[in-house]
Amino acid sequence: MTLRLYDTATRSVRDFVPRAPGKVGIYLCGLTVQSPPHIGHLRSGVNYDVLRRWLTRSGFDxxxxxxxxxxxxxxxxxxxxxxxxxxxxxxxxxxKLAAAYRSLNVLPPTYEPRATGHIPEIQQIIARLIEGGHAYPAADGCGDVYFSVRSYPAYGDLSGQHPDDMQEAADSEARAKRDPRDFALWKGVKESEPLAGSWESPWGRGRPGWHIECSAMSWRYLGEDFDIHGGGLDLQFPHHENEIAQSRSAGFGFAGYWVHHGLLNLGASKMSKSLGNVLDLAYVAGLGVRPVELRYYEAQPHYRSAIDYSDDALREAAVAYRRIEGFVQRAVELTGPGELGDIPPAFAAAMNDDLNTSAALAVVHESMTRGNTALSAGDRTTVAAALAEVRAMLDVFGVDPLDPAWRAGSGADDLRQVVDSLVALALEQRTAARARKDWQAADAVRDQLKNAGIAVEDTPAGPRWTIGEQH
Structure with missing residues (x-):
């Protein structure tokens, strides 16, 4: 089966064909680290982590x-x-961003370059653009260098806009621009800004514009041509449009596919630092939702769809994940954890259909239903097979409950250990009460745990508890 992806540049779902057999290069626009991350930022990390995991599972390097x-x-x-x-x-x-990614089991990138570490590459591309007539230094000597939008005939193709309908570029002052829509490649240092945030250049001391940074870093680590460029829909214009214009004007083939994810909205607006409507991991933890459950919430919708955030929707996703987790726990008690199994064809078909995660999760639930039926019948062979399938599929989503990443000592994991100890103590008290036939005391312990969001189930192997809905 061939992976098909929606390519923003062609506005179509098409077969993914990497430039080099068996190898895939992906560049994802990361964050501007002006403030700590919020859960809208983390959706980007989760979505592209799922894409990466699926490509790796499909045999790509x-x-x-x-x-x-x-x-x-x-x-x-x-x-x-x-x-x-x-x-x-x-x-x-x-x-803080790196810690947030780790808490959601987002795999570390192969390379995570900083813009300030690539000033030489940035200046090389700018010099090439000036030489080719696609860029020009400001005539007033302010140190700015601008890209000439009119020099690139295909400008606007990615976003579907036409230069005549565009407002002026707001990334720099209009001083000395030949066209107000031209954007800054290099920004001359200003007296109001710290001198440490600038570098010497052939055009005067200054710093790079935002768009040129990504062109330089993708070139440095993936070469002039690479497979997939990713980012949020809000980056399509002007950021990605400008990246294409400057990179291709510099002679690069650049990205073969443009893959954009939908935004996480809070009310009528996207979650944004500039708007001040942000929710972070601490807020989510205050709702009693674990990082693995937040990841499940962000991974389950199709990556191109918008997520309209609400506390209730997040809690519902957490409960749904706990049902999956409960099956894994019960199956492990019967058969042991085993190994990751093969991916069912229906799951692979869904993921190859432009990463249709909703349809893929339906396959997870089908395998889980088969496993639960086998658990009731005591059919160890079928349970083991269903567990192996479910874990393999959940691993693609990065939410396998048995993944060591969810027990690797993060603050959330430390809290879970405390909860484990407290619940174990309460269950010991309940067991003691049942042993002396004090049913009222045993029921009281169980009710107290239920009110705290802990569901207790009596099994032949002893009491089992799971985090349920709080009452």
Whole structure:
């Protein structure tokens, strides 16, 4: 079966054919680390992690690059406001971002370059664009260098816009621009900005524009031509449109496929730092939702669909995941964990159909239903087979309950260990009450656990507990 992906550039679902047999290069636009991440940011990490896992499971050798933008207007403005070095603000938030990705079991990228580490490559591309007549230094000597939008006839093809209908580029002042829609490749240093956030260049001391950074970093790690460029729908214009224009004007073939994910909305607007309507992992933890459940919530819809966030929808996803987790737990008690099994053809067909995660999860539930029926019948062979299938499919989603990543000592895992100990103590008290036939005391312990969101089930192997809905 061939993977088919929706390519934004052609506005069609088409067969994915990598440039080199058996190898895939992916570039994902990472975050501008002006502040800590929110769960809308994390959807990007989860969605492309699922894509990467599926490509790897399908036999491809994947090189995955996710950049960090560690210098830009907002970071420098915050540096001035807080009287802190810009790099310390960026690095602090980069550490928080990395921790958030780890908590959701997002695999580390093959390379995670910072924009500030690639000034030479950025300047090389700018020089090439100037030489080719696609860019020009500002005539007033301010140090800016602009890309000439009119020099690239295909500008607007990705987003479906036409230059005549566009407003002026807002990434720099209109001073000395030949066309207000031209965008900045290099920004001359300003007196209001910290000098440490600038570098010497042939056009004067300054720093890179946002768009040129990604062109330089993808070139450095994936070459002039690579397979997939990813990012959120909100990056399609102007960021990705500008990347295409400058990269292809520099002579690069650039990305073969453009894969954009939908946004996570809060109310009528996307979740955004600039809008101030953000929810972070601490908020989710306050709802009693674990990181694995948040990942399941963000991975289950189709990656191109919008997610309209609500606390209730997140809790419903958490309960749905706990049902899957409960099956895995019961099956392991009967057969042991076993190994990851083969992927069912129906699951593979769904994932190859533009990563149809909703249809793929339906296959997970079919295997789980078969396994639960076998559990009731005590059919160890069928249970073991169903468990192996379910775990293999969940591994593609990054939510296999037995994955060591979910027990690897994060703060959430430490909290789970505390809960384990407290529930174990309560169950010991309940067992003791049942042994002395004090049924009222035993029922009271069980009711207290239920009110705390802990469901207890008596089995031949002893009491089993799971995190259920809080009452």
């Amino acid at each position: 994947v090189t995955f690059v996710r950049n960090v933008t560690d210098v830009d207007d907002k970071i420098l403005a915050k540096s001035t406001l807080l009287d802190r070095p810009f790099w310390s603000i960026a690095y602090e938030n980069e550490i």
